[in-house]
Amino acid sequence: MLRNPSSAGGSHIVAGSLAEAESIAVLDHLTGRKWRQDTIKGGAVASIHGLAIGDALGYPTEFLDLAALTRRYGSWRQLELPVQDGVARVSDDTQMTLAVIEALAEASLDGVSAVTAATVEPALRKHFVAWLRSPDNNRAPGRTCLDACAALERGVPWQEATVLPSKGCGANMRVAPVALLPGLTAEQRAGTAQLQAALTHGHPTALAASDLTAHAVWLLAHNCHPSELLPRLRHYGRSARRTYHGDWLGDLAQRAGASDPAAFIAHGWDETLAALDTVAAALDQPDPERDPCEVAGAGWIAEEALAAAVYCFLLFPEEPVAVVQRAAFSSGDSDSVAALAGALAGASVGGPAWPADWVRALEYGDRVRPLVAPWDAGHTHARWGGPGRGTAPGRRA
Template sequence: MAEANDQKFDRAMGALVGGALGDALGMPTQLLSPAEIRRRYGSVERFVSPSADHPVSRGLPAGMVTDDTEQTLLLAEQLLESPDRFDHGAWVDRLLAWEADVKARGSYDLLGPSTKRAIDLIRAGTPPGEAGREGTTNGAAMRIAPVGIALPVDPLDRLVAKVEESCAATHATSVAIASASAVAAAISAAIDGMAWNEAAERGIEAARAARHVGAWTAAPDIAARIEWARGLVSGVDEQAAIAAIVDLVGTSVASQESIPAAFAVVAAAKGNPWRAAVIAANLGGDTDTIGAIAGAMAGAASGRSRLPTDRVAELEGFDLAHAARLAKGLLALRLAASPTTEAA
């Protein structure tokens, strides 16, 4: 029993720390084209400082995490604060307080488009639980790892329901919920010991189960997009995989691009979390978010113990002790959610 708990904790920390690695490595390359990344940095294989004229990351030190990691930890805190029924009002208050803190720190990396739109609606009088009906971007998937840690992948409909609940205030559309469900399920399956490829299959299954959950939006089927994207990088070298992801899958903030791209990145990296972060950082587009999602999924499958310790030590703005406390709390929720199977 103790060994199983230790493995779950190692994998939960792998998700949180792996996500931070992917986020921080992609921080200086986000919003840039692949050609511009090469011009400014060459091939990004380690943490580098953003260029002085970077549109959003200028002034940040090498290895600094961004909103992707910070909002992931915020969601973990909210899940622990309202474990039974997600408190949408408290979640929005938490996001607003975080935004104020980010502004006070002088950061340019603020709320994403869907979250910002939802908060504007809430300020205008829309109930927090209904404000996300136009949110289609990748903000929900980028921070969903705590749900994957807190709930077993089975029963799948319960996991999808918790994802939907956490998305309601900002990303209550079918494409965003299916995308976040895919990421949460892949992480959850990995927490239970599945290898990266098997875990990805559970993610695809969850996206399929969630395809009609939430407000309909004109977007392709996420499960099919993930399967297709993974197939594009199967059996090809890393450079060919990068080209396929950039030219065919897409790397924008749109859920239908960045989430399939993240699954393809993990496949191209053969489940190696650091290699996934490197591939994501060189894609161009929303590199920090794609890196954070890919790093969280690959990290959950590998565990914290298999992440590169020298790179983890170079992270800035990430408190390992705080992440460990959150991971333990989320795993306690997981145990309570399935006392029979988890205690066996």
């Protein structure tokens, strides 16, 4: 087990780690203000680190009820990153997130203007199939993802490959990278978020929840104060409620039996927004000791995974480690809920979010960082540093 806070030796600073905070403190002293800048803090890297850390924490706790969790770990604040032979193993959640990262890097080689359905779909197909055939694909992957990716491998149109009735959280557990690729338009971001979900999960709620998950990460990475997150997500969902992204989704709605594509996607938004309403009601009387999956649902389906993750994040917006501990110590789909919660916390807090020894132990870290670190160079605005730290100069998203 690796404990928090870390006490890493030496002068090397790991991007996305607590050690980086010391450098920021020097700037705070010199400037007389508390603020952060992506080129220093590494918001994109921190978000993906948070996703992987949450996944690694939640992977061993998945399928355990609260009684079993308590017997094994004690309280949720005692949950430590499980490390074996120096590696914190992750589940299919991080593996498929890496596939999305690699697909986006490939689709954007000629610039983000080249990110369209025509470039994203084959890249996603390629990397999803590579995940399917990887010898490491032995981390309890979901049946929907396995079946859909097997169909993608056969070369059928993705609208035939997808599992139309499924709205499992596999759709949005992997979507965070879409929010972190700099330079995308709102249309590109929404279309890509929904398309990456639709390749495997064809239910409208899978699409809406993936879109809203990406938007949550994007907001937090672009100055949204945590207190504004729920209102902004609700506004976005209501505005997008009847927008069917036909350029990205093609005839998916018709294949699902819907005569009106706008009504098809509206159903998904209605279910997703209802899940957020549950979170808002629970936050009127927040109880950090209550199982998040009792509050927002078990998280096996996309809208519940998002809701439970948002709830955990908003309980502890200044304590990213507590966010993932609370999310992982839950009775539902613990790794997916904690992965999403970690992505939110990392996007919000930035580089100082995570203990350096936790970051170093992450499986696949050496593959993720070279791909995601350049995305941070695309964001150079100053950002909110948390309650009590002052408000950064610059706009809020």
